[in-house]
Amino acid sequence: MPPADPAPAKRDKAxxxxxxxxxxxxxxxxxxxxxxxxxxxxxxxxxxxxxxxLYNHFSGKHDVLxxxxxxxxxxxxxxxxRLRRPGPALKALDRFVASYAKYLSAPExxxxxxxxxxxxxxxxxxxxxxxxxxxxxxxxxxxxLSRGVQxxxxxxxxxxxxxxxxxxELIEGRAYHSVLGQVPMLRLLPGLKVFLRAALGVxx
Amino acid sequence: MPPADPAPAKRDKAxxxxxxxxxxxxxxxxxxxxxxxxxxxxxxxxxxxxxxxLYNHFSGKHDVLxxxxxxxxxxxxxxxxRLRRPGPALKALDRFVASYAKYLSAPExxxxxxxxxxxxxxxxxxxxxxxxxxxxxxxxxxxxLSRGVQxxxxxxxxxxxxxxxxxxELIEGRAYHSVLGQVPMLRLLPGLKVFLRAALGVxx
DNA sequence: TCTCCTTGAACGAACGATCGTTCATCGTAT
DNA sequence: ATACGATGAACGATCGTTCGTTCAAGGAGA
Numbered sequence: 001m002p003p004a005d006p007a008p009a010k011r012d013k014a015x016x017x018x019x020x021x022x023x024x025x026x027x028x029x030x031x032x033x034x035x036x037x038x039x040x041x042x043x044x045x046x047x048x049x050x051x052x053x054l055y056n057h058f059s060g061k062h063d064v065l066x067x068x069x070x071x072x073x074x075x076x077x078x079x080x081x082r083l084r085r086p087g088p089a090l091k092a093l094d095r096f097v098a099s100y101a102k103y104l105s106a107p108e109x110x111x112x113x114x115x116x117x118x119x120x121x122x123x124x125x126x127x128x129x130x131x132x133x134x135x136x137x138x139x140x141x142x143x144x145l146s147r148g149v150q151x152x153x154x155x156x157x158x159x160x161x162x163x164x165x166x167x168x169e170l171i172e173g174r175a176y177h178s179v180l181g182q183v184p185m186l187r188l189l190p191g192l193k194v195f196l197r198a199a200l201g202v203x204x
Numbered sequence: 205m206p207p208a209d210p211a212p213a214k215r216d217k218a219x220x221x222x223x224x225x226x227x228x229x230x231x232x233x234x235x236x237x238x239x240x241x242x243x244x245x246x247x248x249x250x251x252x253x254x255x256x257x258l259y260n261h262f263s264g265k266h267d268v269l270x271x272x273x274x275x276x277x278x279x280x281x282x283x284x285x286r287l288r289r290p291g292p293a294l295k296a297l298d299r300f301v302a303s304y305a306k307y308l309s310a311p312e313x314x315x316x317x318x319x320x321x322x323x324x325x326x327x328x329x330x331x332x333x334x335x336x337x338x339x340x341x342x343x344x345x346x347x348x349l350s351r352g353v354q355x356x357x358x359x360x361x362x363x364x365x366x367x368x369x370x371x372x373e374l375i376e377g378r379a380y381h382s383v384l385g386q387v388p389m390l391r392l393l394p395g396l397k398v399f400l401r402a403a404l405g406v407x408x
Numbered sequence: 409t410c411t412c413c414t415t416g417a418a419c420g421a422a423c424g425a426t427c428g429t430t431c432a433t434c435g436t437a438t
Numbered sequence: 439a440t441a442c443g444a445t446g447a448a449c450g451a452t453c454g455t456t457c458g459t460t461c462a463a464g465g466a467g468a
Binding site for chain 2: 033034036037111114115117120121127130131157163165166169170172173176177180181188190191192194195196197198199200201
Binding site for chain 2: 429430
């Protein structure tokens with residue numbers, strides 16, 4: 001028989017809150033100094049807990065990064081949901097580009113994703129996590145593009161899947177450029193939109 | 205007054221060769237384990253020299269990475285040269301896309317550039333080096349695009365500089381995808397070309 | 409109500425390994 | 439004898455992780 005009901009529920013909630021606090025601290029550290037330049041002690045200090053206690057909540061430094069990556073990738077869900085909403089494809093596409101670009105205009109998101117990606121090169125579990133979530137986004141966008149083709153709103157010259165990947169890589173490329181080159185993403189958005197419309201045959 | 209001529213010349217050559225050997229060893233280490241996971245001892249061991257001797261050739265670990273980045277970025281020079289050669293813009297563009305994509309199809313080049321870029325986020329000298337060399341490439345490509353517009357070979361809907369950046373980011377985005385997703389770059393090239401032609405108004 | 413006992417979150421000293429860097433020393437050619 | 443490239447021991451710092459300990463809170467029995 002499991003232990004009493006009400007108390008554990010409260011406990012779990014407090015525990016989850018503590019985990020979140022640690023993760024937020026870790027994110028701050030990783031942003032400021034990078035994953036490998038951040039020590040476990042730094043995370044614990046920033047979270048205001050002891051070194052040992054951190055290991056009561058996470059199995060290690062790598063685990064912390066994995067959890068962060070999971071949270072980060074979960075933020076893609078709203079975009080996917082909006083992409084899948086019925087309606088005129090072109091309008092939905094425009095909205096997606098604008099909102100995704102806005103999301104990526106926060107340097108934290110870009111830097112964090114660079115940090116995660118570069119770690120994923122040599123850590124298979126991170127790579128799998130990354131690819132899985134990205135595939136969901138690509139699929140949703142590809143479906144939207146297909147709808148746009150069927151309705152005659154746009155003209156693709158290669159298959160939707162590949163086009164979707166290219167569109168995403170374009171937006172992300174601009175975001176990287178925005179961070180590295182210290183250019184505000186807002187200034188890059190108009191040119192990006194025009195380029196995309198041409199690539200997707202919107203002017204046909 | 206500088207020291208005697210003939211002997212030092214030979215010496216300098218041998219010295220440069222040794223430097224190169226160390227850099228090559230460092231590249232191998234960085235590729236295999238990443239910059240921060242590579243110790244100075246690993247580099248020295250791989251180069252077959254002693255730990256202390258490494259510091260006779262480089263002022264430190266960071267210096268080694270800077271030199272590697274310099275060498276890596278110098279490999280862009282041939283591309284810039286070919287972009288600047290006179291001739292039909294469209295043909296030159298096609299050739300550039302194919303050759304640059306082929307260059308980036310070597311995973312070493314991609315991984316190394318990720319390693320350098322992610323370090324550049326927090327090291328200003330690396331960032332400056334990176335931006336400077338990339339600007340030269342962007343400028344050359346932008347000029348080529350301008351020529352293409354003037355000759356009526358292609359139709360840009362935003363300014364050449366921005367278009368050039370977008371084109372480069374597209375190619376590089378595909379290359380990243382090729383590495384992370386374990387897809388051979390050759391398979392991505394046709395779709396990329398088609399997408400680019402549409403974006404640059406080649407079919408007009 | 410008071411006491412005893414269990415529980416587990418929190419702690420931080422300690423571990424062995426490794427980090428980047430320095431430098432006294434040695435062998436070798438001039 | 440002199441100059442100098444090469445060496446690796448040594449340094450202090452820091453790494454990620456472990457683990458014995460403390461102690462406040464909650465439940466059971468009086």
